[in-house]
Amino acid sequence: MSDLLHLLGLPFMQRALLAAVFTGLAAPAVGTYLVQRRLALMGDGIGHVAVTGVALGLLTGASPTWTAVVVAVLGATVIEVIRERGHANGDVALALLFYGGLAGGVLITGLAGQSGARLQQYLFGAITTISVADVWLTMILAAVVIVICVGLAPQLFAVAQDQEFARVAGLNVRVYNLLVAVLAAVSVTVAMRTVGLLLVSALMVVPVATAQQVTRTFRTTLTAAMAIGTAASLGGLVLSAYASFHARVAPGPTIVLLALAGFMVTWPLGVFLRSRQRLRAPFPAVQPEGHEVTDEHPHEHGPTCGHVAVPHGDHVDYVHDGHRHAPHGTHYDEH
């Protein structure tokens, strides 16, 4: 244990922890808007395009983080334009862009004379090798993403919820759509060092999917997703640091698998909550025809009888073997 504490106190680990916190907050914040628009895989697409950006950085000697930001923003803008034109098969066009980005990246890395291992740092993350300058860049970009995602939440929510209404409300829908695409691109590059370009979408989508198992409002989904994302990225990092005394454990995949484990735990809970809500939804307030008394009724319905109580107009029906029993004086009516 003291080994672990010592490890956590090392400068490279502290930088990694900082990067993990900011990434864990920013990625699910954008991810919530992407999931709301049913664009859950957009982050993945941008991640593929950003590979070319990283490779361009390796080729030209510029900072791969910066070239990745530029190329990812360009890619996100193209994806958004294609999406806005709304072709029914736009997803196929997007796929072309994704694979173009990935193949281009691998090709250019080879041209630059760099090994696959160098590129792999960006594909699967290498949070423990992150430099001081990169930590600053990660923190600043992530802070910008978080401030915009939270501060403009009412506008971004309205645009994602109903574009036509938002336009008639005087919002510049195109600008907001583009803003979300650019934010997604920025958070992809922010998360690149943490979980890697190929796993980045997981950190954007999985916390949101986990949160919405139990939430009913947009705001709680956004907040919970950010909390879950932070917990997963910090937890995954510490877990992999702890495990590193026994085996080679990469932080990126650990973070993603931890987030997925969280989803697997929450999912049955969400299924249970939804089915309970469905069973307890009030019956339509329609009075039954006639007055039909139940057969011999051996026990008394009440809060502790174990039968589901469902509101029905001004009273409560108890669901009993597929029947609806409504208390009426000393007997029960069939409703």
Add this chain to the structure above:
Amino acid sequence: MSTTVIDLENGAVAINGRPILRHIDLQVDAGQFVALMGANGSGKSTLVRALTGLHPLASGSLSLFGTPIDSFHDWRRIGFVPQRSGAAGGVPASVWEIVAAGRLTRRRLMRPLGRHDRAAIASALEVVGLGDRAGDSVSALSGGQQQRVLIARALAGEPDLFFLDEPTAGVDLPNQQVLADTLRTLSVRGATIVLVAHELGPMAPLIDRAVVMRDGRVAYDGRPLTDAEVHQPGFGEHPVDPAVAAHLAEGHTHHHPQPSRHDHAPHVVSPLDTPDPRPSEES
């Protein structure tokens, strides 16, 4: 009360170069309750979308509250209730959150909701009778209740001109009655209402004026018509306008929309092509 709120002169709308609406003249005075009627595909929804600026005019001129649409920025005066397209998105949202979006016309960037905003949202929810469901997820509501949420969203912005696109489509009779009561409240308050409807149902007594569309042109504009007059020839007692007679001669004009043809060859050769003309019509 004779200020002209909507003034469309010789308006035409083309979608991807294909003329949809032609030669539309429509003046609506403040406080009027206008029903836009007609068969599916007649262009009534397209007309509403043109009036709200969602479709640009190919020719003609449109003014709202006396301001040409191009320089019109007073969106807080307009409440739009689009056709219900499943109010639920990919992330859960509460009834209150959806209705709160209606205040955006009056909010500045990065500012929290004020007391007046919250009061307006609460009163909008009361008017549509969903005050007790504010915290519920919209996906837990019935179709008719979701439609009422969309109306409350428009109400929350406290506009004085309402556009409602088929609010009663697929809504059961009790919910239609609640919608009609809501619209009566708005109308009494002095709001101008433009309602797209295939059938009026419980709304019929509220209408001041009916505009019947046929194949992208105005076929009738005048006193309210019953559903029967619009959809069946020679049913009404009163002699009808010749234009209506021509319209009615076609008999029951309720067409169901053709599903758009979709072949499964991936259209990847030109991903930037404009989409197939989908005249956003009544579904």
